[in-house]
Amino acid sequence: MPMPPSIRRFTLLIPAFAVLLSNVEARSACLPDPPSDNDTVTCTGTDSTGYDASGATGLTITTEGFAILDESDPTLDSAILVSDGNTVTIGAQSRVNVTEDAGFGIRGGNDNSVDNTGRITIDGIDGRGISLGENTTGILPNGAVNSFEIFARGLRSIALETGLNTGVSNAGRIEVEGDEGRGISAFDRNDYSIPANISNTGTMNVTGNDAFGIKTGDGWIEATDGANGLVPTDVGVFNASGATIDVSGTRSFGIFTGDEGNLAFDNDSFVRNQGMIGVTGIDAIGISVGGNDLLDRFDFDAGPNDPQPLQIFDIDNSGTIDGGPSAGPLVEFRGAVAGRENRLVVRSTGAILADLTNQGMADRGIAVRGSSGDELIINTGTIVGDIEFRDGDDRYLLFPTATQTGNLRGGNGNDELILNANTGAVSDFDASMLFDFERIRIRGVSNDSGWTLSNTQAFAGVVEIADQGRLNVPTPITLGGDFVAHPTGTLDLTLDGTTPPLTIQGDATFDGTVIIRQGPNLMPSATPYTVIDATTRSGDFSSVQFPDAVGTRMFTLVPDPVDLLVLFEDVGLVAVARTDNQRAIAAYLAEIQASEDEASPDLQNLLDEFATATGTLANVFSALSPEVYDVHTTVVAEGGRRIARLLLDRPRECREGQLDPWKRVDTRLPCHARRWSPWLAATGGFRSREKFPGHPRYDSSLGGLVFGIDGRPLDDLDLTFAISSQRGTLDVAGAGESTVTLTDVSGHVAWTPGPLRIQAVLSWGHGFHKDRRRIRFSETATPIDIRGNEEHDSDRITLAGEVGWAFAVGPIRIEPIAGVDWAWVYQRPIREDGAGGFGIAIDRRDDRIGSVSGGVRLATVYQHDRYLIRQLEWMDGIWRPSIDVRWRQLVEGNEREIEARLIGAPSTVSAFTIEGKEDAGGVELAAGVSFTPKNANRLQFDLRYEAYLASHTLEQNLVARVQLGF
Incomplete structure (x- = not known):
């Protein structure tokens, strides 16, 4: 039974008693006697009269050897009595006996620190082992500690008792054998600037009836001051890892927090269990907490944006609470505050294990019992036993890796089961364990694997798929109530016969995505199948996804105002x-x-x-498609364009008498007129096109050498003749790799009268193609994996032109540029060998690819004549860096037709036509630098990087060139 209020507040009278008894003479084995302030006191031998040290403060009292103290002197009633601010240690071999009713082992005023490393035995009724007053300073050490043994045997005896804000710790063993006894009894906490908590790191055995392992008042949390009041940061009562509390007494408690006399239930005392609490006593309870006035109802829709995240709980259990067949609820919430939420979390290592032997009987087999207010229970570990939520709007959040064995019983209010996001294997929830619940909500995240539900027909509440949630229905189920799907939720159904996968007996609200899968027994039928059988319906699924067609059989949606109907029939190739x-x-x-x-x-x-x-x-x-040959066309056209760009993109020549734009005074650059200049360039590049609807991914590479001769017959006129050879590969996804070799003969002309430059390139090229096309599929009874081989030639004519106008802004030359290029590609007929009747035959093809471009070039010229070390002397000379940004738009030829036949087809069957496709436009970026050494000014070195970026395409080229001028 709870202690009467007069006894509960007894500790508040301790300072007064200490003053009244300060002048009583004591015959003591503790010296000095009486003590003075700040004395060190040593107790030895046997003392049955008690030691009165209440006339001094700041004492350090210890016992030595086999000291034995008790409080049998009726004038003192304490083995040791101290006032304020003292430290008392009971030695390891010492004994303190409390034999008288209402006697004390160690009794102190405020701000004392007492540690028992010996043995305290309490035989008297209402006796106390250690009893301390308030913690007013927060100076550590402070509070009551048991490091060895305390036996509380008397009726209503208490092992450790503390006043306001005073902490308690049991690191040893406490036996609560007396009825209505307590292992730890702590008054309220109301000053969070003072460090204090209640902890058990040892062993507590509660064998007495109506007894308590730990009993506290209100306010045992850690908290800080917030804008709207206290903000809880941690619990205040701990049963630590490795610690045990065993409760075998009838109607006894392991941990009881909150003043039961506080009818407002704003108790605010939170518990963390990391150890073991065993509950075997008849109607015994493991943890009992009051309500709280600190935790608002968590908003799952806000999630991490909720101003009060799910970090603090009334009960935080990562240990084990294990009950016997006659135990009461293992965890209970005694009360609640309106508008607040009581919270319990069972961590992944935690377990609440009720004995189900007497499940269904009153107060038996109950893991958790709620209050009349709102509760949130989160299970990420294991709960065995019923959960009785009682009244209030309660919620139970179940993680997919958690275990729930037992019924979930709601009550008056709106009770909700929340199935948490699942990224692992699909989890199942058996709805037959729900009683008086109004909703099942399935939450989710991106790539959620979801949940299945079973035994749902008797559940008359709402089944809701929240945003990103996923409900899987591999076998038919019936929902006894309503159904709601949110815009990003997913309903995954398997259709395997005439029974609808989902029957909804209430109202249905459709939204989000529905995925329909084909079961192994589904047969084609001209009659539509019912996928969802609803009573009434509002809304529509934003996406209905069917499986890929099997053979020539496929799904199609049949419009219906209420149900979801599909046809599964043979539709042809x-x-x-x-x-x-x-x-x-x-x-x-x-x-x-x-x-x-x-x-x-x-x-x-x-x-x-x-x-x-x-x-x-x-x-x-797709395996039979000849689209791979359209990639050959792209490679041929882009190979010629690469040579044209090399000729067009060279920097403007440095003219004699040109001024250095970076010098403050007029300084002429040491430029020289060159009438003719042979040069050699190496070029290499890669092109990747991602897969996009109807067209496969491919990757190509091309590299080679270009030899040219520049001539300047007139001051403003430049002519170039060049020959080149490039070799590369093209790899089309699923079709394999082919090779191509290109040779080109090119001519270039540039007219540069001042800031204007007009250029043109004409090029002819020939291509040698070694075609390899893999044909592989296993969708029919006879798998096919063969290769078609062929060699064919191609010719190409490229015509390109460009015009630019340069003007200076400071030392930078800005040149708007517009260009055009066209390619005519002619390819010889193709007839594959080695692929049997699956080989492809293609007649001669003529294609045109044309594009226009526009953009700007930023360039400058700079004479470098300084260096830090001699090894960099080679850098002296004329440098000409440039950057280009352009847009290129294809105006012809990005979509090209290929007319082909299968070699094994009858000649009477006409050819088929497919279409290749490239991105119609994209951004061209380039950066280059040209260098003429001071000490070898007939040489010129050029390096240029170019990139083309489109929606699905990335092409990158690098050109290095060396030129010798005469």
Whole structure:
């Protein structure tokens, strides 16, 4: 039974008693006697009269050897009595016996520190082992500590008792054997600037009836002052890792926090259990807490943006609370504050384990019992036993890795089960354990794997898929209530027969994404299948995703005002194709099927197996596609354009008499007129195009050498003749790698009358192509993996022009530039070998690719004539850096047709046409530098980097050139 208020407040009278008894003579084994302020006192031998040190402060009292003290002197009632600000240590071999009713072992006023490393035995009724007053200074050490043993055997006896703001710690063993006894009894805490907490790091055995392991008043938390009041930062009562509290007494408690006389329930005393609490007593309870006036109701929709994140809990359990068959609720909330939320978290290592032997009987098999207010219980570990929420708007957050065995019982109010985001294996929740709950909410995150629900027909509440949540329905279920899907939620259903995967007996609100999967037993039918059978419906799914077609069978959506209906039927080859190119090939194959003429045996076998195919035929159509040959066209055209750019993008010549723009006085650059100049350039580059709808990814590389001769017959006229050779590869996803070799003969002319420069390039090139196309698929009964081989030639004519006008802004020359380039590509016929009837035949192709560009070049010229060390002397000379930014737009040829036939097809079947596609426009970036050494001014070195960036394409080129002028 709870202690009467007069006894609970007894410690407040301790200072007065100390004053009244300060002049009583004591016959003591403690010396000096009486003590003076700040004395060191040593107690030895046996003392049955007690030691009165209340007339002094600042004492250090210790016991030595086998000292035995008790309080049998009726005038003192304390083995040791001190006033304020003292330190008392009971030695390891010492004994303190409390034999009289209402007697004390060590009794002190305020700001005392007492540590028992010996043994204290309390046999008297209402006896105290250690009893201290308030903590007023916060100076450590302060409070009561048991480091060895205390036996509280008397009725209502207390091992450790403290006043306001005074901490208590049990690091040893406390036996609470007397009825209504307490291991630790702590008054309130109200000053959070003073360090204090209640902790058990040892062992506490509560065998007495109506007894307590730890009992505290209000306010045992850590907190700081916030703008709107206290902000809790940690709990104030601890059962530490490795510590145990065993409760075998009838109606006894392991930990009881909060003043039960506080009917407002703003107790604000929080508990953390990291150790073991065993509860075997009849109607015994592991942890009992009052309410709080600090924790607002957490907003799951706000998540991390909630101003009060989920970090502080009334009860934080990462240890084990284990109950016997006759135990009461292992955890209970006794009360609540309106508008606030009581919180319990079971961490991943935590467990609350009720014994289910007597589950269903009153107060048996209960893991947690709530209050009449709002509770939030978060389970990331293990809970065995029923959870009784009672009244209030309660919530139970279950993590996918957690275990819940037992019923969840709501009450009056709006109670909600929240299934937390799941990125691991799909988890299941059995809804038959829900009673008096109004909602199941499924939360999620990106790439959430989601939950399944079972036994949902008896659940009459709302099933809600929150944003990014996912509900998987691999086997049919019936929802007994309403259904709501949010805009980014996902409903994943498996259709495996005539039973709808999801039946909704209440109202349905559709939104978000629904994914429909094909079960192994689903057969094609001209009658629509019901995927969702709803009573009433509002809204629509923003996305309905079907599985890939299997063979020539596929899903299509059937409009319906209430239910979700689909057709699963044989639709033929063309309908199962996904893209325009696939549809063209599918139509071609269908025409071969319908032809009276025979196809080659291998091709005919493929057509026959389409009817029984179990894979996605769209993959077969892609494998047969000749689009790889369109990539050859791109490589040929871009190879010629690369040579044209090399000729057009060279820096303007440094003219005789030109001034150095970086010098403050007129300084002429040491430029020389060159009438002719041979040069050699090395070029290399890479091009990658990402996969985009209907077209595969490819990567190509091309590199080679260019030899040229520049001539200047007139001051403003430059002519160039160049020859080049480039070799590279192109690798198309799924088709393999081919090689190409390009040779070019080019001519260039530039007219530069002052700031204007007009240029033109004409180039002819020839290409040698070694074609390799892999044809591989396994969607039909006979897998295919063969290669088509061929060699073909190509010719190309490139015409490019550019005009620019340069003007100076300070030392920088700005040159707006506009350009145009056109390529005519002619490719010889192709007929693949080695691929049987799956080989491709393509007639001669003529393609045109044209583009225009516009942008700006920033350039300057600089004479470098200083260096830090002699090794950098080579840097002296004329430097000409430049940066280009342009936009290039294809105006012709980014979409090109290829007309092809399968070699094994009957000649009476006309060819099919597919289309290759490139990005229509993108940004061109370039950076270059030209260097003419001071001591070798007939030489010129150029280095230039170029990049082309489009929606799906990245091309990068690097050119290095050396020129010798005469």
